[in-house]
Amino acid sequence: MSSLLANPLATPSQLYRRASSATLPRDVDEAVYFATQCLTQAAGRLLQLPQSVTAQANVLLARFWLAESPMAHEFSDISAATIYLVSKLGPLPRSPRDVSNVYAYLSSANSALFPSGELPKDDPRAYYQTEADYYAFQQRMLGLEARILQSLSFDTQVSLPYPLAITYLQTLDFLSQPRTTVSLRTIQYLNTALLSPQMLYITLQPNALATAAIYNAARDLGAKMPEHEWWEVFDVDREELGFLVVAMRSVEGWMQKLKEDFPSFGNNMLKRSMVEDELHRRGLQVGNRDKTPRDEEDEVMRMMDSR
């Protein structure tokens, strides 16, 4: 079963279509992508999910956004729907209630994800959810669950590079480094790559990601690598490796720049309204302005129906 080792990948035409029909300027689009993936990671921590589950949610989100405009739904709802779906299919399911609580907390003023300078004082009132809030959240999340599945034709399998990376490191005898040090560095590169706006996990196979992460870790630690083109043993060619090495190393600098370009995005959980404000500031038309109010109205109607 190759599905354990390989992933379906975005085709060049899909990537092209996404770039050409984008509703957002590229830098804003990337900022949204990054903020949402970070949010998923934070939620995964709070839901006490292992990284292998949260990372799958990151990948599903990337796949989903390849076809759908990020502005079509609230970012936090998509993030919640992916993590809920992935956890449900895995060995550690989480209830909609848990997911709802976590996202309510993360979006509150109390959220530790967005430090405001002083230590957040724990004030449960800030993230208390009424039954109606919960119901509305759950409805949105479950609607998106179905939506995500349909646009991925129900293929939720994600192969991650982590186990491969460890196997490769064993093969390389951990490059004569302390095992934990080199493994940790490798895993860190893989985790960071999940956040890269270059969408590395949906354009390259796990074996390439694992190999590049090891290469980067080795360089950071000054470990000696085999002199031959060892990456070919892991079925990665030089060009792929070179691209990935640069892509992985550039995420950090790119994040710094992001902080400077969008100072407001880091203060709160990113919402569509914030992005619209940003576009407005730039004097740009918001892609689907007419669509948003209708959705809200639907929401209200649905809430009233359900009472």
Added chain:
Amino acid sequence: MSTKPKSRWASSAEDAEYEARQKKEKEEKRRKKAQKLQEEEEEKRKALQAAASQAAETNDNDDNDDAASSSSRPSKRRKLTPEPASNNSSATLLRFDVGTWKPSRSVDNYDKLNDIEEGTYGWVARATELATGRVVALKRLKLEAGDPNGLPVTGLREIQILKNCRHRNVVAMEEVVVGNDVSKPDNSIFLVLEFVEHDLKSILQDMPEPFLSSEVKRLLLQLTSGVAYLHQNYILHRDLKTSNLLLSNRGLLKIADFGMARYVGDPRPKLTQLVVTLWYRAPELLLGTRTYDAAVDMWSVGCIMGELITREPLLQGSNEVDQISKVFELCGVPTEDSWPGFRRLPNARSLRLPKQSPLASGSVIRARFPNLTAAGASLLNSLLALDPEKRPSAKEMLEHEYFRQDPKPKPESLFPTFPSKAGQERRRRHEPDAPVRGQAVALGDVDFSGIFQGRDKEERGAGFSLRMV
């Protein structure tokens, strides 16, 4: 090869060569497989195109032509980069033929012909794909409107498992299509499955003469090789029974209905005991074990073997208590010797068993199946071992002497054909008194919410005492 780190890298020229050679072989194999897949895809797509251009005529000829033309074409491989200029490296890199994702198609691409089955667990219909005229089975996932947990995890598991499975004895899923209310969370979801003419249960019910032992052997071999494939891929079926086994007009058996199936990896997920239709449920499940494995499927295989021989379900209990007493009647009463540790199972603690007399406690399988050869009886005996540890694995079973003895398993092509039922009319409801299906489907929730709906019945069985003699 671990002498000194240096020498390892030094000798890697030969290593690389060896590796390359091995990889080549492997890749060749994989590529062939992928090509086959690709061809199927190609065929589908071409067929689609063909049908679009000449909308009116969609006939079988198309398919054949396409198959011929696409097999002559080399399979397309995904290339992100041009082939490396091979100046110094002769390595062939392994590339998977993976494809991409695209939205599910609409169910409107299919035209319903007739219902096959509508029961507690959903709805299956025969349909044709409009573009190609191919006949398929459409199975609608049962969705609870307003389920607080969203789409049923059992259905999603079924889809994922079928997507990953490719074996001649496992029913093939072609795609998943959806209804037209795309925005609704309870929009219908249909599995497009290959259409197979019969199910084994209906055949057994209608056949005037039982299967010949050569036929039983062939059917069992096919079932077992399908089960072996599933177990090898960490899948437990958890609902093997004759009504879930399909038989084509060419004698090909296929395992279907993966609504209860799931992956069991490492770490072992928490598993629910509420699985398998009662008549096929293994004793450890009836006694409430919290950990079980592939042996529960092998018990079901044993029940199916008995049923293939007699045309009657082997152990037809009316409820859990009755079921376990039927099991003990047939297989004997467990003892610490025959099943070490069974007393520790939750429902066995309060179990009162008759005083051990060797006569009452032994298995009567041999006597129930007088026409079975010694090898056959020993196989059935081992499949129906009370202790799950003593049941053979599917892989071991394939090697059993029973299959090598005369009469030899009959070739599939020589199988009799049966009047098609699914073709025109609705299939009969099976096992009207099997209480499980409805119950079982609700179980999916159990894993998650921890709210044990429909569980009260099961739990009542916990404190039962059993008097025999």
